[in-house]
Amino acid sequence: MKLWRNVSLGITVLFVVGALFIWFRKADAAGVKNTFAYQVIGLSIWVILFLVILIGMLIWHHLLKK
Secondary structure, three states: OHHHHHHHHHHHHHHHHHHHHHHHOOEOOOOOEOOHHHHHHHHHHHHHHHHHHHHHHHHHHHHHHO
16 A cells, blocks of 8 residues: 555656646747647646546555455
């Protein structure tokens, strides 16, 4: 259970740092200016990725409790 808590904390920190990076960067990797619409799209993709990871973490937590 302690490993699960540490991994969850690490993933949460990674999510926050990644979201801040996506929001505050001036241009994306292709050199396109990062407008509000592109920020929202980038964060949406980031959130969807982490929802998949969250579902896996919840399944792992459920199996640990059994």
